[in-house]
Amino acid sequence: MSSPINNxxxxxxxxxxxxxxxxxxxxQNGFRVSVAKNGQSALAKAKEALPNLILLDVMMPGIDGFxxxxxxxxxxxxKDIPVIFMTALSDTVDKVKGLKLGAVDYITKPIEYEEILARINVHLELRRTQLKLAQEEKMSSLGQLVAGIAHEINNPVNFIYGNLIHAQNYITDLLDLxxxxxxxxxxxSPEIKEFSENIELEFIKKDLPHLLSSMAMGTERVEQIVRSLRLFSRLEDIEFQPFNLHEGIDSTLIILSHRLKASPTRPIINIIKEYSDIPLVExxxxxxNQVFMNLLANAIxxxxxxVVNQKTTDTLTIWIRTAVTDxxxxxLIEIVDNGIGISPEVQQNIFEQFFTTKPLGKGTGLGLAIAHEIIVEKHGGTLQVNSTPGQGAQFLITIPIQQVIG
Incomplete structure (x- = not known):
């Protein structure tokens, strides 16, 4: 695992x-700091480490700050990393030049302790907000795309599904005739005998009912996927609605079904659902559904x-359990895997924004932070993690059945 990325x-x-x-x-204030002593080195380090913010001196030999x-x-x-210029220059023209190039702020030397911390914290908070809004917009766009696809598929699927029963009846009548x-x-006549043999009539009579049954099953599967897509895409809800959590989890599993299948590098991932009888939840x-997507994708x-690290010989399994609290x-929703587990150090920071153990370019550190916000702030619930390295991880969600408005 790579080091966590955090401020x-x-x-x-x-x-x-x-x-x-x-x-x-x-x-001293808890930031992870790296250093470059010239512009060329800065370009290389910024591209490699993707810091959350860059403090850039204007006057440097070789490639200057501008x-x-x-x-x-x-x-x-x-391009999206905030840049704060540091300069002893007080000329307004130079400041305007830097801002036109894309810098977000200036700090004047000599450095004032409180000023630099205040400016850094302001721009990091702005950066957090921008990334969070971008992530929410991405999920909203995904929801709209999924809803659109579901709508387009729905009509032809309904047409096929609705007409299959008639096709079955017609073919049954023709076989009886x-x-x-x-x-x-x-x-x-010899001509009829020859044609019957050529088309393998006896095989057709036996296989045709099975063929129609398979088509009906396939159409039902497509219809189930469309229902799941429509359910998953309910990202535009603006008020609390009664919701069947099991349907939400199942729809998410269908969206992720391609990741559960066996691949050349690993066996199939088994899903064990232990659902209790639970009421609808406001x-x-x-x-x-976004929370379920994040937690299940992380478990996968x-x-x-x-498997890559050869740390398990067990059957790859995710358990999903639900129950009403005492x-x-x-x-209570419990999502458990028998994967690599999570270290105590990572568990302490796992729900923080921009905290990730994934390699650069593989994770933003926003998924679990947004999941925590959705559960805790938007629903008044709880989201916790329990894990021992090498023994899998357990995520526990509690969601109030009824929301208290006011």
Whole structure:
């Protein structure tokens, strides 16, 4: 696993004294700090580490701060990283030039302790908000796309499904009629005999009912997938609605079904559902589906990683359990896997924004943070994790059955 990414800052300055002052200030306040002593090094480190923010000196030999900023903003991988210029220049023209190049702020040297922390925290918070809004917009767009696809598939599927029963009846009647002809025609003509043999009539009579049954089953499966897509896409809910949590979990499993199948690198992932008899829950259905998606996708990731690292010989399994809590006021949802597990250090930070153990480009660190917000802040529930490294992980959700408005 790679190191967690959490409020990392890249300092770019060619003067060692400035670097030390900044490094000490930021390190003491819990930031992960990396250093570059020139523009060329800054471009390489920014692309490799993708820090949450860059403190960039203007006056440097070689590639100065302005050119470094221009190149950062021109690179798709680094263009969204906030850049704060550090300069002793007080000329307004220089500040305007930096802002036009894409910088978000200026800090004037000599560095003031409280000022730099205040400006950094403001822009990190803005960055958090932007990424969170982008993630929510992404999920909303996904919901709209899924709803659109479901709608487009629904009409032709309904047409096929509705007409299959008539096709079955027609073909049954035709087979019965053929049987009557065979019964009352003891000596068919050579032409009929030859044609019957050529088309393998006896096989057709036996196979056709099975073929129609398979078509009906396939159509039912497509209709089930469409229902799941429509259910999963309820991201636009603006008020609490009664919702069947089991339907939400099942719809999410159908969306993820391609990831559960066996692949060249691992066996099938088994899903064991231990559902209790639970009532409908007042909730934002689409948002809860988003939580199920994140937790189940993470469980699949953990199982796949356990195979890659050869840390398990067990059957890959995810257990999903539901129950009413003892006080009869909430529903308990338990999602358990027998993957690689989670270390105590990671468990302490797992629901923080931008915290991830996945390699760069594989995770934003927003999935579990948003899941925690949806459960705790939007529904008044709880989301907890219990795990022992090497022995899998357990995520526990409680959701109030009824929401208290007011």
């Amino acid at each position: 990392s800052i890249l300092i770019v300055d060619d003067i060692p004294t400035n670097i030390k002052v900044l490094f000490d200030i930021l390190n 050119e470094t900023c221009r190149r950062l903003k021109a690179d798709p991988k680094t 053929l049987k009557l002809y065979e019964t009352h025609t003891s000596d068919p 909730c934002y259905a689409g948002k809860l 990731d953990a199982l796949e990683e356990s 006080d009869q006021k909430s529903i």
